Amino acid sequence: MLLQGKTAVISGAASRRGIGRATAELFAEHGARVAILDIDGDAAEVAATELPAVPQGSHIGLRCDVADKASCLAAAAAVEAAFGKIDSLINNAGITQPVKTLDITEADWNRIVSVNMTGILFLSQAFIPGMRDHGGGSIACISSVSAQRGGGIFGGPHYSAAKAGVLGLAKAMAREFGPVGIRVNSVTPGLIQTDITGGKLTDEMRTDIIKGIPLSRLGDARDVASIYLFLASDLSAYVTGAVIDVNGGMLIH
Numbered sequence: 242m243l244l245q246g247k248t249a250v251i252s253g254a255a256s257r258r259g260i261g262r263a264t265a266e267l268f269a270e271h272g273a274r275v276a277i278l279d280i281d282g283d284a285a286e287v288a289a290t291e292l293p294a295v296p297q298g299s300h301i302g303l304r305c306d307v308a309d310k311a312s313c314l315a316a317a318a319a320v321e322a323a324f325g326k327i328d329s330l331i332n333n334a335g336i337t338q339p340v341k342t343l344d345i346t347e348a349d350w351n352r353i354v355s356v357n358m359t360g361i362l363f364l365s366q367a368f369i370p371g372m373r374d375h376g377g378g379s380i381a382c383i384s385s386v387s388a389q390r391g392g393g394i395f396g397g398p399h400y401s402a403a404k405a406g407v408l409g410l411a412k413a414m415a416r417e418f419g420p421v422g423i424r425v426n427s428v429t430p431g432l433i434q435t436d437i438t439g440g441k442l443t444d445e446m447r448t449d450i451i452k453g454i455p456l457s458r459l460g461d462a463r464d465v466a467s468i469y470l471f472l473a474s475d476l477s478a479y480v481t482g483a484v485i486d487v488n489g490g491m492l493i494h
């Protein structure tokens with residue numbers, strides 16, 4: 242039980258096969274009271290009721306659009322009113338789009354950047370003051386192997402750019418908030434089997450991709466959830482500004 246008596250907020254944790262949902266389940270199994278924030282408010286509410294119970298109170302699920310600052314502030318106010326101290330924030334929400342550079346419209350660019358990168362700024366801004374006033378906490382930010390190798394399998398260049406921006410933002414926040422006890426780290430997954438690919442991953446593509454992965458398999462949502470658990474727990478008490486790869490060796494650098 243690595244998070245006994247702790248509280249955690251996880252964005253993008255409503256989709257059934259997603260990384261955020263697996264994280265919410267793992268955190269609750271480890272004793273954390275969890276707030277699920279998702280643009281799909283109904284699914285977030287249902288997901289919260291399905292988590293393993295913890296002694297310090299019921300989990301909650303709320304609608305929050307991370308790309309909308311007012312929505313983030315309202316969600317933070319509601320979660321803090323229910324939970325009091327927030328020990329960890331998992332900035333996990335994200336979207337992708339498989340297009341090439343010359344086909345990216347201005348609206349595509351703005352949408353991908355606002356959810357994947359600006360959303361991390363907005364949600365962090367909403368929760369950092371409370372964390373600071375309560376003596377610290379842990380923030381984990383989702384990036385991607387796509388940021389490091391210049392394109393993943395599904396994300397376009399705007400996705401790579403947004404996910405690379407997350408790495409700089411997280412490192413700068415780590416430097417700024419270390420002195421008040423807030424650790425900020427990033428996670429860079431390889432290809433994880435969730436619904437973000439929208440059913441577009443064919444068996445042929447899967448076989449090809451696996452040839453380039455030393456551990457010879459795609460990742461599972463739980464593989465990433467375990468790294469979030471490490472970052473939220475005291476096991477990582479002296480880790481901040483770090484980038485943790487979860488890619489089966491797809492990129493070794």
Ligand SMILES: NC(=O)c1ccc[n+]([C@@H]2O[C@H](COP(=O)([O-])OP(=O)(O)OC[C@H]3O[C@@H](n4cnc5c(N)ncnc54)[C@H](O)[C@@H]3O)[C@@H](O)[C@H]2O)c1
Binds near residue numbers: 432436437
């Ligand atoms: N699956 C992969 O291969 C992979 C690899 C690297 C990084 N990632 C990142 O991991 C994160 C989780 O992805 P996943 O694969 O679990 O996908 P997913 O589609 O299963 O989950 C994404 C969740 O984010 C929510 N969401 C979307 N827009 C939102 C918004 N504006 N505000 C709040 N919530 C919003 C969705 O409703 C969904 O519940 C994403 O940031 C993604 O970019 C995924």
